């Protein structure tokens with residue numbers, strides 16, 4: 001099957017984005033030879049001001065770059081991380097960045113019996129036991145979708161501070177549940193650094209814009225380790241337009257939440273284990289027998305549907321797959337395809353429209 005005919009549930013990017021405002025902003029910038037000739041603003045002042053309004057964190061605490069990886073690398077180097085606690089499974093780049101930055105890594109297993117939810121007491125206890133100076137946490141968590149309440153995250157940050165532990169919190173998917181963000185707490189809490197992105201919620205992964213919100217005293221050191229002009233004029237204007245589009249923001253939150261709930265019900269209805277999630281993807285568990293029958297391959301070959309096979313995530317195996325939450329018709333196609341591959345009869349498969 002040609003690749004452009006596959007239905008991609010493997011990438012967790014909002015399928016109806018980006019906002020028309022983003023397309024307009026890019027088109028306007030492209031029509032201006034002067035803008036294209038010039039270097040972008042070295043400080044990305046307009047973009048940082050827009051991100052400040054969106055997150056309610058001060059612009060002076062925000063730095064931008066062309067992705068989360070350069071921001072996290074610069075931060076780990078700036079704060080001189082020596083030993084880091086990494087809950088696993090986790091976004092694979094964390095380990096690669098930590099290894100490149102020569103940080104020792106200790107892992108903390110997130111387990112299915114707790115729905116992959118970290119025990120925050122234990123997490124800090126493990127940092128103390130192993131002598132970790134840094135903790136990387138991802139909320140909502142990729143790949144499980146688990147989301148810890150902001151109040152619990154706040155408790156953990158204070159507790160971590162008492163032990164001199166810096167918390168690097170990746171909020172790449174928090175825009176789907178903005179009430180659980182602690183971005184605005186950064187200026188008051190010396191040990192919290194938050195990473196955010198416009199790639200997922202605003203569906204702009206190709207334009208490459210991410211940002212970090214760091215305490216004032218950390219900003220110069222992180223900035224000095226970032227490449228200059230890494231965010232282009234086009235990307236900067238597009239991201240600025242995205243975070244100002246309040247209509248896109250509220251519609252996306254509402255639609256994603258409705259579709260996620262419907263999809264969870266439908267997938268549970270055909271007998272799959274679906275882990276409770278708050279972002280735009282669901283982690284599913286198949287039985288051993290189905291994992292070995294290779295549901296993943298069959299979905300592609302027979303139905304043109306691609307899931308994210310989670311066996312490459314540390315601590316997971318071929319029974320786990322991640323499915324993005326797409327629009328109603330696509331989600332329905334996924335449920336029907338899975339029912340057929342698993343050979344399930346599904347009287348309650350119907351999804352309300």
Ligand SMILES: Cc1ncc(COP(=O)(O)O)c(C=O)c1O
Nearest residue numbers: 067068069091142172197199210
């Ligand atoms: C948890 C998490 N954080 C960060 C990123 C990086 O996002 P970006 O560099 O596109 O901002 C990803 C990308 O998949 C991710 O899954």
